[in-house]
Amino acid sequence: xxxxxxxxxxxxxxxxxxxxxxxxxxxxxxxxxxxxxxxxxxxxxxxxxxxxxxxxxxxxxxxxxxxxxxxxxxxxxxxxxxxxxxxxxxxxxxxxxxxxxxxxxxxxxxxxxxxxxxxxxxxxxxxxxxxxxxxxxxxxxxxxxxxxxxxxxxxxxxxxxxxxxxxxxxxxxxxxxxxxxxxxxxxxxxxxxxxxxxxxxxxxxxxxxxxxxxxxxxxxxxxxxxxxxxxxxxxxxxxxxxxxxxxxxxxxxxxxxxxxxxxxxxxxxxxxxxxxxxxxxxxxxxxxxxxxxxxxxxxxxxxxxxxxxxxxxxxxxxxx
Numbered sequence: 119x120x121x122x123x124x125x126x127x128x129x130x131x132x133x134x135x136x137x138x139x140x141x142x143x144x145x146x147x148x149x150x151x152x153x154x155x156x157x158x159x160x161x162x163x164x165x166x167x168x169x170x171x172x173x174x175x176x177x178x179x180x181x182x183x184x185x186x187x188x189x190x191x192x193x194x195x196x197x198x199x200x201x202x203x204x205x206x207x208x209x210x211x212x213x214x215x216x217x218x219x220x221x222x223x224x225x226x227x228x229x230x231x232x233x234x235x236x237x238x239x240x241x242x243x244x245x246x247x248x249x250x251x252x253x254x255x256x257x258x259x260x261x262x263x264x265x266x267x268x269x270x271x272x273x274x275x276x277x278x279x280x281x282x283x284x285x286x287x288x289x290x291x292x293x294x295x296x297x298x299x300x301x302x303x304x305x306x307x308x309x310x311x312x313x314x315x316x317x318x319x320x321x322x323x324x325x326x327x328x329x330x331x332x333x334x335x336x337x338x339x340x341x342x343x344x345x346x347x348x349x350x351x352x353x354x355x356x357x358x359x360x361x362x363x364x365x366x367x368x369x370x371x372x373x374x375x376x377x378x379x380x381x382x383x384x385x386x387x388x389x390x391x392x393x394x395x396x397x398x399x400x401x402x403x404x405x406x407x408x409x410x411x412x413x414x415x416x417x418x419x420x421x422x423x424x425x426x427x428x429x430x431x432x433x434x435x436x437x438x
Contacts, residue, residue, distance in 0.1 A: 173256030182212030218403035248275035
């Protein structure tokens, strides 16, 4: 987990306090039960040098010709030990890492509809294993910082990053609430699949705003429900078998939240219904997935009788 390049870029900026986060033992104090095992797995990965990378049309690191079959099987075995892989797919030295989410489909829904990322500084909040961070680099971002508090996903990123150490992207094991506030450092901020997991969605939107420069772009993806302005579904216990779903707003309610939190020019990029073709169990994520969360008699409802997951992608601008 080498943050030297990131800290050099942030020196003298409003984000320089991140040096303290990294340097004062914060990483050594991580108490997640699997942290040491996963760090050891990163060290065990074969030291392969990719002859080719592609972060544009896909996330590909290395070609089948870069290693022999024995090394490839060893790499496959070690990568399997990082499971479950939620975001993907990835191609590594001829290995097809087929994650639970076909994240390339979500990327295709926004690609070409947002401000160009060429030369921009980008923050990806709740980035998971960094799939979208790599796609952002493929669209020309000069620097990508990802945040995720779930250590196994963070370590998946660092396993991938070990093969492309020169890539100008880094994932920090922290939540948005821990990130230095009021930096105004980033040109684009992504929050995809996060808003409904936070207990205070307005605070989350305010934190995203404070990370953006004036005029910078927010790209937000979230679950939503049908309803008028002011309507928001608050599940009593679970939503689609998830405990950590707090608020699912209507589109009008979300637009109101954005306006009140200092965003303007909100525009809808895409509306879609999540299906098992996009989110499903695989060998790399062999546990229950979306199909197990829908009512088998009525797939338009969850097992709790809520509306099935419908997703909204929008972009908005930080007002001056």
